[in-house]
Amino acid sequence: MIVHLLLGASATITAIPMILFFYIALGYSFINLFNIHAKERPRFIAEIIIYFASFEALGRLAGSDPYIPYELGKYILLFLCPLGIVLNRNVSGKGMIGLIILILSIPAVLFDESGQVTFNDIKFNILGLLNLGVAIWFFSSLNISLKTLINWSKLMVFPIVSVLIFTIIRTPNLDEVEFTLGANFATAGGFGSNQVSTILGLGVFVFAVAILLNYRISGVKWIDAALLGLFTIQGLLTFSRGGMIGGFFGVFVVMFYLTKLSIKERLKLRIPNFKKYILPLGVLLVIVMVAANAITGGMLLLRYMGETQGTLAGSAEKNLNKITTNRSDIFLEDVDLFLDHTLLGVGVGASTYLRNEYKGYAPHVELSRLIAEHGILGLIIFSLFILLLFINKARAPESISKGIILAMFLIGLLATFHSATRTYITPLLIGISCVTIVSNKKGNSKKKPQRPKRQTILASKNEIIAAASEESPSLY
Known part of the structure; x- marks a missing residue:
């Protein structure tokens, strides 16, 4: 939150910090994209789209075009959605x-x-x-x-x-x-x-x-x-x-x-x-x-x-x-x-x-x-x-x-x-x-029963990371 507050404030003076942050974060995200399991990549692409497309409005306000294109969100959606479709290969009626x-x-x-x-x-x-x-x-x-x-x-x-x-x-x-x-x-x-x-x-x-x-x-x-x-x-x-x-x-x-x-x-x-x-x-x-x-x-x-x-x-x-x-x-x-x-x-x-x-x-x-x-x-x-x-x-x-x-x-x-x-x-x-x-x-339905609280607390670091990656019914 603090980082994004500072990005908004600095953009009123110069667009350079925002542009640098945008490309460093985008590059880092794409490096991570190929370091995660193939099954997780479509979801990760969706998260890249959601986050980086949302920089469109700040880019317009700060006048960062062409470094951050005026219609940034449209380009991100147009190029990354087809990539996600190819990687996912899950066809639905919708x-x-x-x-x-x-x-x-x-x-x-x-x-x-x-x-x-x-x-x-x-x-x-x-x-x-x-x-x-x-x-x-x-x-x-x-x-x-x-x-x-x-x-x-x-x-x-x-x-x-x-x-x-x-x-x-x-x-x-x-x-x-x-x-x-x-x-x-x-x-x-x-x-x-x-x-x-x-x-x-x-x-x-x-x-x-x-x-x-x-x-x-x-x-x-x-x-x-x-x-x-x-x-x-x-x-x-x-x-x-x-x-x-x-x-x-x-x-x-x-x-x-x-x-x-x-x-x-x-x-x-x-x-x-x-x-x-x-x-x-x-x-x-x-x-x-x-x-x-x-x-x-x-x-x-x-x-x-x-x-x-x-x-x-x-x-x-x-x-x-x-x-x-x-x-x-x-x-x-x-x-x-x-x-x-x-x-x-x-x-x-x-x-x-x-x-x-x-x-x-x-x-x-x-x-x-x-x-x-x-x-x-x-x-x-x-x-x-x-x-x-x-x-x-x-x-x-x-x-x-x-x-x-x-x-x-x-x-x-x-x-x-x-x-x-x-x-x-x-x-x-x-x-x-x-x-x-x-x-x-x-x-x-296909998951094993969750461990009791005490066992979860005493779990190893790898087990905690694995548990956190599972879909949970909790909103928190």
């Missing part, structure tokens, strides 16, 4: 959905109805979809325990802590910040507030779930609570709503499924009575939101109510397009393109140049981009995402697994409605949600 998505995405790359699409346009719009395909294919081939899934969330959140520290340090004195009813770049570290809000919202989700399940990310409960408060207030102050709404929604999904967890399941998973954490967590979040609204002079609440300067002054009508910052009208124009080019769409990247009123605007909603640029094939692709959601839900072994998997999938999916697939968040979270969680019964 994996085939990822392969079908890859195949269906190809035709729209081959033509351009606008005549203006560049290679960068194609790369910008297609990489996210390709990432989704390979991530679904690879992660669905993995069988992991619930404990491993929890540990993955820690890997994912450490680089996000660096982003938090960067944005806090780069934020000017709040008395000097002019809060209006639009996105605020000053509180987003000087970068795109929509993307930063998505990252910070994910941090809110991970730390809130850590508190609910009573496990530690930093190692100290009050530090985790403090970081949750900082993630919440900084995310709210970006005035970009989508990412924060997604994070809060994910927390509510997990809470809903926790209420369905039986006492027997809770004891089996060694999960404490989470209900005693709901009230403190709720109070903390309410206090933070009230404080953020006070800091902004009440503008934060108006922003989340969908107000703009025009609607407050009475010069503009408050409608869906105003509330969604023009996204609904862009969506409708994309639908018109779909109706005119239903079969194969207008081609990847071409929708930007073919709209009428919003010509030149990059796609913000992945669903409308899919149908406009890929036609009926894009509609099939999105339908496969929804099918995947129900498959993941049905195959999760118990309530807590269902809650976490569904929350991750929905956070990733919701991000496509305000940021398309601009960040690594969508393919990574949807990919992770496709893993197979091995239930306790299934995971322990």
Whole structure:
């Protein structure tokens, strides 16, 4: 935690320490990849993807491109997921959905109805979809325990802590910040507030779930609570709503499924009575939101109510397009393109140049981009995402697994409605949600009975290491 706090702070001055750390850690990870047992390599590749892809946001904020590429997460997913597929060779039905998505995405790359699409346009719009395909294919081939899934969330959140520290340090004195009813770049570290809000919202989700399940990310409960408060207030102050709404929604999904967890399941998973954490967590979040609204002079609440300067002054009508910052009208124009080019769409990247009123605007909603640029094939692709959601839900072994998997999938999916697939968040979270969680019964059926506590304590060093590597039902 200290290392990542320092990385975020140093990146506000120079990107060099972060770049050096990134490549040293990445190189060391690949050395370890070939020193571990072959059966462990697919899981280890997944952990490399989760951790290093999460440096994308910090790299963008620190301006480290090309040393840490602007779309780092997309490149890591695109190159390492196929490697994991080759090493694992475990084919599943969900994996085939990822392969079908890859195949269906190809035709729209081959033509351009606008005549203006560049290679960068194609790369910008297609990489996210390709990432989704390979991530679904690879992660669905993995069988992991619930404990491993929890540990993955820690890997994912450490680089996000660096982003938090960067944005806090780069934020000017709040008395000097002019809060209006639009996105605020000053509180987003000087970068795109929509993307930063998505990252910070994910941090809110991970730390809130850590508190609910009573496990530690930093190692100290009050530090985790403090970081949750900082993630919440900084995310709210970006005035970009989508990412924060997604994070809060994910927390509510997990809470809903926790209420369905039986006492027997809770004891089996060694999960404490989470209900005693709901009230403190709720109070903390309410206090933070009230404080953020006070800091902004009440503008934060108006922003989340969908107000703009025009609607407050009475010069503009408050409608869906105003509330969604023009996204609904862009969506409708994309639908018109779909109706005119239903079969194969207008081609990847071409929708930007073919709209009428919003010509030149990059796609913000992945669903409308899919149908406009890929036609009926894009509609099939999105339908496969929804099918995947129900498959993941049905195959999760118990309530807590269902809650976490569904929350991750929905956070990733919701991000496509305000940021398309601009960040690594969508393919990574949807990919992770496709893993197979091995239930306790299934995971322990072939194992020898565990030693009594005294024998475990007196075990040799090698036995302790071997025991620690086994999948355990404990979340701790």
